[in-house]
Amino acid sequence: xxxxxxxxxxxxxxxxxxxxxxxxxxxxxxxxxxxxxxxxxxxxxxxxxxxxxxxxxxxxxxxxxxxxxxxxxxxxxxxxxxxxxxxxxxxxxxxxxxxxxxxxxxxxxxxxxxxxxxxxxxxxxxxxxx
Amino acid sequence: xxxxxxxxxxxxxxxxxxxxxxxxxxxxxxxxxxxxxxxxxxxxxxxxxxxxxxxxxxxxxxxxxxxxxxxxxxxxxxxxxxxxxxxxxxxxxxxxxxxxxxxxxxxxxxxxxxxxxxx
Numbered sequence: 001x002x003x004x005x006x007x008x009x010x011x012x013x014x015x016x017x018x019x020x021x022x023x024x025x026x027x028x029x030x031x032x033x034x035x036x037x038x039x040x041x042x043x044x045x046x047x048x049x050x051x052x053x054x055x056x057x058x059x060x061x062x063x064x065x066x067x068x069x070x071x072x073x074x075x076x077x078x079x080x081x082x083x084x085x086x087x088x089x090x091x092x093x094x095x096x097x098x099x100x101x102x103x104x105x106x107x108x109x110x111x112x113x114x115x116x117x118x119x120x121x122x123x124x125x126x127x128x129x130x
Numbered sequence: 131x132x133x134x135x136x137x138x139x140x141x142x143x144x145x146x147x148x149x150x151x152x153x154x155x156x157x158x159x160x161x162x163x164x165x166x167x168x169x170x171x172x173x174x175x176x177x178x179x180x181x182x183x184x185x186x187x188x189x190x191x192x193x194x195x196x197x198x199x200x201x202x203x204x205x206x207x208x209x210x211x212x213x214x215x216x217x218x219x220x221x222x223x224x225x226x227x228x229x230x231x232x233x234x235x236x237x238x239x240x241x242x243x244x245x246x247x248x249x
Contacts, residue, residue: 008249040151040249080151111158118245119133119164129248130140130148 002032004121006114009128010044011059019127020063027070035073035117038106042128043081046074049101067105075117078108134165136243139174143184143192149177152249153195160202167206167243168199169236170228175213178224193225210236 003026009015023033038046045060052058067074081102082091088108092100102108118124137156141148152174159166170178177192184191199207207228214220214230231239240246 006247040148079154080147083147111155112162114155115135115159115162115164118135124245124247126247 001026001123002034002121004034004037004114004117004124006037006039006124006126007042007045007128008040008126008130010041011047011050011063013041013128015128016042016045016059016063017057020059020066022125022127024066033070033072034121035075035113036067037075037077037114037117039077039080039111039114040128041084043076043084043086046076046081046106047086047101048103049099064105072105073117074106075109075113076102076106077114078110081108132164133244134167134242135159135245135247136167136169136240138169138171138246138248139177140172140248142173142176143182144176144187144189145173148249149174149192150195152247153192153199155247155249156199156204157195157202160199160204163203166204167208167239168204169208169210169231169239170213171210171236172213173217175209175217175219178209178226178228179219180223180225196226199226208236208239 005023007019045063047060050060086102087097087100088102089100137152139152143149156166156168207226208231209228211230211232
């Protein structure tokens with residue numbers, strides 16, 4: 001089965017961990033992930049500037065490794081990200097901000113990517129909605 | 131055929147960006163001509179209250195964006211009559227022509243859509 005996975009919660013929220021474990025289990029079970037789409041506070045789960053204490057789970061780091069290992073299509077909503085200070089180098093320069101905290105494998109794009117993923121997947125599974 | 135999506139908007143317009151971000155999913159889908167429905171549930175029904183003055187909270191007015199929904203082809207608008215009643219809005223005029231649904235009708239509504247996104 002082909003899954004589209006949407007995440008609406010930051011990396012310190014339990015639903016971010018659940019989304020990652022679901023995604024891992026999906027691939028382990030022989031399924032595919034059409035796209036990961038991070039929206040609302042979920043954009044924080046893609047931040048490269050989260051420094052977890054050594055004895056705590058580094059979920060944003062785990063997400064990055066997972067996406068890289070499986071070469072997943074991983075999209076962060078650009079409007080939600082800009083509003084929350086999650087910027088790649090290009091956007092940091094465009095808006096004259098002092099730092100970038102988003103890099104590959106994450107891609108900044110629009111909500112059309114969520115709809116496209118929902119249309120091409122067999123299932124859309126959302127985590128961290130209200 | 132495209133899959134239909136029901137977006138359930140559950141947050142008040144003054145409670146952070148959620149109301150706007152739920153609406154943005156609807157507007158983006160409408161731009162792609164996707165079959166969409168938008169349901170206002172729980173505190174989300176406050177988005178439909180008429181005569182709001184968001185400027186007093188230094189907030190942008192969401193109602194102009196809500197009015198744009200039909201222009202984007204999003205015409206299936208629903209509101210929970212129970213959520214309205216719980217908040218004293220059952221007699222109020224609503225800012226949008228949303229269909230009022232009781233709990234039984236809500237269950238049927240959820241069944242009718244292929245995809246459900248709750249924000």
